[in-house]
Amino acid sequence: xxxxxxxxxxxxxxxxxxxxxxxxxxxxxxxxxxxxxxxxxxxxxxxxxxxxxxxxxxxxxxxxxxxxxxxxxxxxxxxxxxxxxxxxxxxxxxxxxxxxxxxxxxxxxxxxxxxxxxxxxxxxxxxxxxxxxxxxxxxxxxxxxxxxxxxxxxxxxxxxxxxxxxxxxxxxxxxxxxxxxxxxxxxxxxxxxxxxxxxxxxxxxxxxxxxxxxxxxxxxxxxxxxxxxxxxxxxxxxxxxxxxxxx
Numbered sequence: 001x002x003x004x005x006x007x008x009x010x011x012x013x014x015x016x017x018x019x020x021x022x023x024x025x026x027x028x029x030x031x032x033x034x035x036x037x038x039x040x041x042x043x044x045x046x047x048x049x050x051x052x053x054x055x056x057x058x059x060x061x062x063x064x065x066x067x068x069x070x071x072x073x074x075x076x077x078x079x080x081x082x083x084x085x086x087x088x089x090x091x092x093x094x095x096x097x098x099x100x101x102x103x104x105x106x107x108x109x110x111x112x113x114x115x116x117x118x119x120x121x122x123x124x125x126x127x128x129x130x131x132x133x134x135x136x137x138x139x140x141x142x143x144x145x146x147x148x149x150x151x152x153x154x155x156x157x158x159x160x161x162x163x164x165x166x167x168x169x170x171x172x173x174x175x176x177x178x179x180x181x182x183x184x185x186x187x188x189x190x191x192x193x194x195x196x197x198x199x200x201x202x203x204x205x206x207x208x209x210x211x212x213x214x215x216x217x218x219x220x221x222x223x224x225x226x227x228x229x230x231x232x233x234x235x236x237x238x239x240x241x242x243x244x245x246x247x
Contacts, residue, residue, distance in 0.1 A: 045070050046115050051179040053108040054152060060099050063107065067095045076114055108152070109135075112159055119166055127166055130206075133238030134158035137202050140230040144222055157184045157195055158202060194220075205231055 049066045052058050067074050074095060081092040081101060092098050099107055112135075117128045138158035142151045156179075163174040171188055180188070187195035201216040205227070217224050 043070075046073070047177060047179075049073075049111055050115065053104070053111060054156060054179045056149070056152065058104055058108075060096075060104070060107075064095045064099055073111070073114065077110070080110065108155070112156075116159065116166070119163075127162060129238050131159050131162045131166070133234045134161050134199075134202050134206075136237045137205070137231060137234035138198055140234060141198050141201065141220070141222075141227075144226050144230065145220060153181050153184050154195065154198060156180060157187060157199060161188060161199060161202075201227075 045066060049063060049070075052063050052066065067077070077095070077098050078092055081088070081098050088101075092101065102110060109132075113128065113132055116131060135155045135158035138154040139151045142148075142154040147154070160175060160178060160180070163169075164171040167174050175185060175188055183193055183195050187193055187199055190196070197216055197220060201213060201220065204210075204213040204216060213227070214224055217227060
């Protein structure tokens, strides 16, 4: 069952107590400022991993070395790949084998989802799921527009678009040290540019604002029929995050 119009933490608690499995509402896109609370920062080592995986041609040997200095992240990675969902004939026992099995794109997605989930551990998992859906949706829209060289940046834009909600801090403070290009950074801060238009389209789709969505689709040079399959794929892909987080 889906609980709609979830507007506050109290609504979240009530919906979960009543047995709802999925929650939807403005609460999941609205930052809550927590006075006196300092959000957990991304560990320096993990920030290096994000930076390396965000490059167009990441050095996987460097990623392997960074993972070796993060036992918790390594444990989660190997546990994930040795779960029943993969059913490999032999156990994955090394970081390098994990890297080669997942590939650059798979490693980037898995690592960033787990790091994001760790930051939002005290909040409903839907925040992380929504962030991942946005990441995939932004990436797919970029591919449909022929922006293959920017898809990684668009993925990061969607993934980090709710970091203010997750951390309880202002967006400008959250993204200060993240490896983002200027266009994505400006878009996350609300400045008008092509990346911001893509993010606005994603948000309009989330809220079923079809008239606004059609206008944005047209401004991006796409056709309305291009978008529904991209959104369905993003929603399906993003909901698998629940399994990754559980691992």
